[in-house]
Each structure stands twice: as C-alpha cells, then as structure tokens.
Amino acid sequence: MTNASLMTRETIVNVLLALLLLAIPLGASAMGEPFYITLATRIAVLALAAVGLNIALGLGGLVSFGHAAFFGLGGYAAGVLATHAFDGVPLFAGIPGTDSMPIIWLVTVVVCGLLALPIGAISLRTTGVYFIMITLAFAQMIYYFAISWPAYGGEDGLSIYVRSAFPGANAAQPLPFFLICYAVLMTALGLFWLLRGSRFGAALQAARQNATRLSAVGIAPFNIRLVAFAVSAMVTGVAGALFADLNKFVSPSMMSWHMSGELIVLIILGGKGRLFGPVAGAMLYVLFEFALGGITERWQFFLGLILLGVVLFARGGLLGLLAGKARHG
Amino acid sequence: MAEPVLEILELRKTFGALKATDGVSLTLMPGEIHALIGPNGAGKSTLIHQISGSIRPNSGTIRFLGQDMAGLDMAARARLGLGRSFQISSLVQEFSALRNVMLAVQARQGSSFRFFRPVMGDPTLTEPAMAMLERVGLAGRAHMPAAELSHGERRQLEIAIALALGSKAFLFDEPMAGMGPEGSKSLTKFLDGLRHEAPILLVEHDMDAVFALADRISVLVYGRVVATGTVDVIRNDPEVRRAYLGEAA
Numbered sequence: 001m002t003n004a005s006l007m008t009r010e011t012i013v014n015v016l017l018a019l020l021l022l023a024i025p026l027g028a029s030a031m032g033e034p035f036y037i038t039l040a041t042r043i044a045v046l047a048l049a050a051v052g053l054n055i056a057l058g059l060g061g062l063v064s065f066g067h068a069a070f071f072g073l074g075g076y077a078a079g080v081l082a083t084h085a086f087d088g089v090p091l092f093a094g095i096p097g098t099d100s101m102p103i104i105w106l107v108t109v110v111v112c113g114l115l116a117l118p119i120g121a122i123s124l125r126t127t128g129v130y131f132i133m134i135t136l137a138f139a140q141m142i143y144y145f146a147i148s149w150p151a152y153g154g155e156d157g158l159s160i161y162v163r164s165a166f167p168g169a170n171a172a173q174p175l176p177f178f179l180i181c182y183a184v185l186m187t188a189l190g191l192f193w194l195l196r197g198s199r200f201g202a203a204l205q206a207a208r209q210n211a212t213r214l215s216a217v218g219i220a221p222f223n224i225r226l227v228a229f230a231v232s233a234m235v236t237g238v239a240g241a242l243f244a245d246l247n248k249f250v251s252p253s254m255m256s257w258h259m260s261g262e263l264i265v266l267i268i269l270g271g272k273g274r275l276f277g278p279v280a281g282a283m284l285y286v287l288f289e290f291a292l293g294g295i296t297e298r299w300q301f302f303l304g305l306i307l308l309g310v311v312l313f314a315r316g317g318l319l320g321l322l323a324g325k326a327r328h329g
Numbered sequence: 330m331a332e333p334v335l336e337i338l339e340l341r342k343t344f345g346a347l348k349a350t351d352g353v354s355l356t357l358m359p360g361e362i363h364a365l366i367g368p369n370g371a372g373k374s375t376l377i378h379q380i381s382g383s384i385r386p387n388s389g390t391i392r393f394l395g396q397d398m399a400g401l402d403m404a405a406r407a408r409l410g411l412g413r414s415f416q417i418s419s420l421v422q423e424f425s426a427l428r429n430v431m432l433a434v435q436a437r438q439g440s441s442f443r444f445f446r447p448v449m450g451d452p453t454l455t456e457p458a459m460a461m462l463e464r465v466g467l468a469g470r471a472h473m474p475a476a477e478l479s480h481g482e483r484r485q486l487e488i489a490i491a492l493a494l495g496s497k498a499f500l501f502d503e504p505m506a507g508m509g510p511e512g513s514k515s516l517t518k519f520l521d522g523l524r525h526e527a528p529i530l531l532v533e534h535d536m537d538a539v540f541a542l543a544d545r546i547s548v549l550v551y552g553r554v555v556a557t558g559t560v561d562v563i564r565n566d567p568e569v570r571r572a573y574l575g576e577a578a
C-alpha cells in the first residue's frame with residue numbers, strides 16, 4: 001500500500017510544519033524575543049495569502065499574476081476602515097469605520113469576491129500566457145488607482161495607528177496577534193483540504209488536467225474556474241488585511257506585481273497544489289529573507305538560484321522532497 | 330417509423346478551401362448502431378466534433394431528441410445525454426479510473442458546486458462508478474491512475490464514462506483503434522448489447538467490427554455521404570467499392 005504510506009508521510013510532514021510554526025513564537029515569547037514572533041507572524045500571513053493563490057494555481061492551474069491586487073485590497077480594507085474608526089469620520093453615507101478584525105475580514109471577503117468575479121470572468125476567456133498577462137494588467141490598474149488616490153496616502157501609503165482588535169484577545173501584543181493569524185491560516189488550510197476533496201475540487205482539478213474531458217461529461221470548466229478564482233481571491237484578501245495589521249501600514253506596494261510574483265514563488269518553493277506547500281514555501285522564503293538578507297542586500301539573487309534549483313531538480317518543491325510525490329485518489 | 334434520436338440536416342463546415350463537411354444529412358434511430366466509415370481525411374471526426382459541440386458548423390441543423398443543438402456548447406449537449414468517446418483517449422490523467430467515472434456520475438447528478446463533502450467517502454458517487462467499471466471489465470483497475478492504464482483499458486474507461494453519464498445516444502470515435510484482436514472482439518460484443526440502451530453513432534476503421542455491428546452504414550468521402558444502407562447494400566454498392574474498399578471497378 002504505497003499510497004497509504006505516502007499519505008501518512010505527507011500527513012506527518014504537515015503536522016510537523018504546523019507544530020514548528022507554532023513552536024517558534026511560543027519559544028521566542030518565553031525567551032522574551034518578540035522579533036521572532038513577528039517573523040513567525042509574517043510566515044503565517046504570507047502562507048495564508050499563498051493558500052488562497054494555491055486554490056487557483058495549484059488546484060485549478062490558473063497562474064494568476066495579479067493576486068497582489070486582492071492582497072492589497074485586503075490591506076486597504078483594514079487600513080481605510082481602521083483610519084476612519086480612529087478619526088471618528090464616517091466612511092460614506094454615515095457608515096462608520098471599524099477596528100474590529102472580524103468585520104474587516106468580512107468586508108475584505110465581500111470586496112475581493114465582488115471584484116474577482118468580473119476580473120475572473122474576463123481573464124478566464126483566455127488561457128496560458130494571455131491569462132497571466134491579463135490578470136497582471138488588472139492588478140496594475142488597481143495598483144495605479146491606489147497610487148493616485150491621495151485621500152488614503154497615495155504613493156506614500158497609509159499608517160494604521162492602532163492595530164485592529166479581535167474580541168477576547170489583546171491583538172496589540174505580538175503573541176496573541178500571531179495566534180490569531182495562525183488560527184486563520186489553519187482554518188484556511190482546513191477549507192483548502194475540504195475543497196480539494198469535494199465535488200467542486202474534483203471538477204477543478206479535472207479542469208486543470210483536461211478541460212475537454214470535463215466538458216464532455218457536461219461540466220462547464222469556465223464556471224468552475226470562475227468560482228475557484230473568486231474563492232482564491234477572498235482568502236488572499238484576508239491575508240492582506242492581516243498583513244496590514246501586522247505592519248500597521250498599508251501601501252500600494254502590496255499590490256505591485258512584485259508581490260504577485262512573490263506569492264507564486266512561495267507556492268513553487270513549497271510545492272504547488274500541496275496542502276502545506278504554501279506553509280513550507282513561506283517558511284523558506286522568510287528564512288532566506290532573514291538569514292541572507294542579514295548578510296547581503298542582494299539576497300534575492302540567491303533566492304533566484306534556489307528557485308532555479310527547485311524548478312529544475314525538485315518540481316514538487318519542499319513538500320515533494322519531504323513527503324514524496326503528490327497522491328491522487 | 331419512430332422519431333430519430335439524432336438528426337443531422339445539410340451540415341456544412343469548411344476550413345479555408347477544404348470542405349470537411351459538405352452537406353451531410355443522416356439520422357440515428359432508436360436501438361440502432363449506425364456506422365460511419367470512410368477513408369482518412371473524409372471528415373468523420375470533424376462530423377463527430379460538430380455533433381458533440383467542440384466545432385461549430387457553418388450551416389445546417391443538428392437535432393438531438395427533437396431539440397436544435399445550435400448555440401449549445403459541449404457541456405450542455407453532454408448534460409442532455411450526448412455521450413462521446415474520443416479518437417485519442419481523453420481522460421483526467423492523474424485521477425484513478427474510478428475517479429474519472431465518478432466525475433461523470435457527479436456531472437449526471439448535476440451537483441459540482443458542493444464544496445465540503447469528500448467525494449471518496451460518498452457512496453452515491455463511488456457505487457455507480459464502480460458498477461460502470463464492472464460493466465466494461467475494468468473493476469480490477471479501479472484505483473490505477475488513468476495515465477498508467479494500457480491503451481485498450483483507456484478506451485474501455487472512456488466507454489465507462491459515457492455509460493455513467495446515462496447517455497441517450499453515444500458517439501464513439503474509433504473505439505477499437507489500437508486494440509488487439511481479443512480486445513476488439515470483446516468490445517464488439519459489448520457494443521452489440523449496448524445498442525438497446527442507447528443508439529450508437531460509430532466511427533470505426535475495423536471493418537470486421539463494423540460489418541458485425543452496424544444496422545446501417547454511411548460512407549463518407551470528401552465530406553459527403555456517398556451511400557447509406559444496410560451492411561449488404563454497402564458491401565455491394567459499386568461506388569463504395571470504388572471509393573473506399575479500394576477495388577477496381
């Protein structure tokens with residue numbers, strides 16, 4: 001039963017990765033090193049953004065080069081709502097801002113979903129390199145829109161003076177905030193796992209591998225992909241909101257194509273389509289950024305070399321190396 | 330006479346100067362196997378593609394169960410009960426044979442927007458899918474990825490998928506291609522029984538199979554139907570012999 005043993009092995013790797021990510025900040029907190037808590041929070045938030053993209057890219061084969069737009073929209077949702085709440089100025093038509101994370105996330109999910117539907121509906125008329133370019137084009141439109149909107153900082157970005165609140169937790173402190181991010185990440189991973197094994201997931205993965213076959217059994221690939229794109233955008237959006245709260249700052253750079261590329265890199269590093277691929281990828285990425293970034297400003301050159309190695313020699317990414325080939329029931 | 334299940338009227342399709350389908354009309358009656366034969370490049374696959382909806386004709390009508398198919402895409406036609414197999418096997422390669430059939434069962438149930446319940450533990454999907462694999466004799470390979478199945482097994486799997494769709498007519502594009510004599514023989518027997526479930530429009534080069542199975546044969550040459558009739562009529566049609574069976578007149 002090679003299938004069963006592989007599954008167990010991947011499960012063990014996943015559990016270890018989850019525990020490791022939890023252990024770093026707990027240990028750092030015990031030793032009074034809040035910097036490492038922030039580092040772990042950064043991993044959790046980037047991993048969450050990549051879990052979102054992994055739905056479209058990993059399961060659906062939709063290489064969106066514009067997911068930074070949704071990441072940034074989540075960031076601006078957090079920043080704008082918090083700023084209005086802080087200043088006591090209504091948003092519009094008497095609607096007040098808010099500094100409550102659950103409400104910010106809800107707004108993010110709605111905004112990202114509403115925007116992803118038309119963007120997806122247009123982009124999904126194309127495939128391959130055209131899909132990549134059209135998603136990039138949409139993201140750049142939103143990026144330049146953010147730059148040219150002085151009310152919310154324009155190019156300079158927008159500072160969040162007080163981190164938003166979560167009921168029952170002191171989110172201003174590093175460790176509780178990490179735990180919030182970690183819980184959201186685990187929830188998203190649970191959703192990804194359910195989605196992948198569901199009827200929708202079956203259709204989505206079939207659309208990636210053979211869209212003609214999917215049509216021939218009577219399922220229109222377009223509808224499946226569109227819903228996947230929207231769900232994917234929503235998850236990445238929530239990560240953006242957390243990212244803004246982590247840095248207490250949001251700027252158009254969250255929406256730039258660099259960010260879109262970074263999310264794709266995370267997935268490739270970790271293993272695309274794999275449940276914990278984004279987590280492994282984010283861990284590696286932040287580790288490089290921290291370790292190499294301390295030695296040289298050109299750390300991304302070395303990241304590039306590593307990425308090259310992964311693409312050439314370890315297609316399955318870190319998860320592929322640790323847990324073997326992906327299993328398909 | 331009963332109403333035809335599938336009715337094609339004056340279908341035309343050109344690719345540049347090439348008339349791939351040049352005024353084709355034919356019918357598929359309930360309970361029959363209608364074989365479509367013709368030399369390579371005669372436009373058989375192009376015709377199948379137009380019926381299934383992956384290529385749009387320039388003009389003409391395709392009626393399935395009395396309904397005009399114009400404007401319906403491949404997925405919509407499949408949902409109405411037009412099941413097809415491909416000339417070159419078209420499967421979800423990483424999925425097991427069972428999951429390939431389960432996808433068809435799921436499609437038939439009309440419920441792909443279910444996001445949480447795992448498919449593998451869902452007997453409403455696994456049981457009918459397994460039953461279809463048993464019917465085509467693939468049950469022993471149910472958990473094998475489609476990519477690892479032999480050529481003949483993939484053809485069988487395509488047929489299991491078409492069965493699982495509850496198709497009301499089958500379009501089979503060279504199901505025997507590349508099969509050994511044993512495989513062809515058992516598939517011939519299987520298709521023979523299948524016609525009572527739903528009529529079959531069969532494109533096939535294996536003449537033994539065609540003559541054994543077909544109630545009617547249409548001969549396609551350069552995009553035109555040059556003859557339609559029973560096996561005996563076609564065998565003895567001088568034009569067919571000249572154009573296709575390769576005998577000097």
